[in-house]
Amino acid sequence: MQTNPANLSPMKIAIISDTHGLLRPEALTAVQGVDLIIHAGDIGAAEILAQLAEVAPVQAVRGNNDLNLPWAADLPDHLTLDLNGWPALLTHDIADVAALLDSSIKLIITGHSHKPLIEWRGDRLYINPGSAGRRRFKLPVTLALLDVGVDTLEPQLIQLLP
Template sequence: MKIAIISDTHGLLRPEALTAIESVELILHGGDIGSADILSQLAQIAPVHAVRGNNDLNLPWATDLPDHLTLNLNGWPTLLTHDIADVPALLDSLTRLIITGHSHKPLIEWRGDRLYLNPGSAGRRRFKLPVTLALLDIHAEALEPQLIHLLP
């Protein structure tokens, strides 16, 4: 299973992002979406699961979005939430994949038998941080994450 993980679009869905994710089977958005149109565009590529970010909280179209999701991705118990600060209160002992956004700083890090993944920000560049998203190949026995840089 190949999935795209995108976050912090803040109302901007770059053509480079659409090109990078055109062949995925599922899309996860880690919040700070910024516009319902972003989710509509992503849904034209593959099914989308999204959580609200702090900048989505007062937007009428985002009221039905959850603050976090637990998913089973090809046998991998997964937690999707916007802010890593919320992870300790939400973490289940079986969770093996933790996906967050918020910081705009990409992260792919194994902590024991858990993969922590932050795709960074795919929207407007913040400070000198890269503009990125992540692709994740999920096999029954392995996770293969890849960070995709959208701008030089």
């Protein structure tokens, strides 16, 4: 799926996960002005996707906590995306990545653990934006922003609460 027109101008993408029915005002503020929002699952309520869609187009997968929610039945378990020429895999749980990964994928986006991660592994970038919903244990409340150029990926973790 091509998410950016053929001109391949730089894109700014917001990556959010594990909202669990809570879309914080700080998260809405942080995603303003992006070209695309990616939700990596455990959304919790259809209204969250609707609110995000008022800011920018949304691509989302369902998480383990979305499985039995009727509104989430049509959401995929994983997506492959073309983000400015960067082949990307979006799935909720990193445990599912190995079975879905092919050699062309350069960006892997997951959620589930609530632990933020931005890590290059060879020529692949792994991003887990952490949880933007309710705080779990003492983990931070975060999301990620990603600047996508034709030949660069520049991720940034955004802390939503002190």
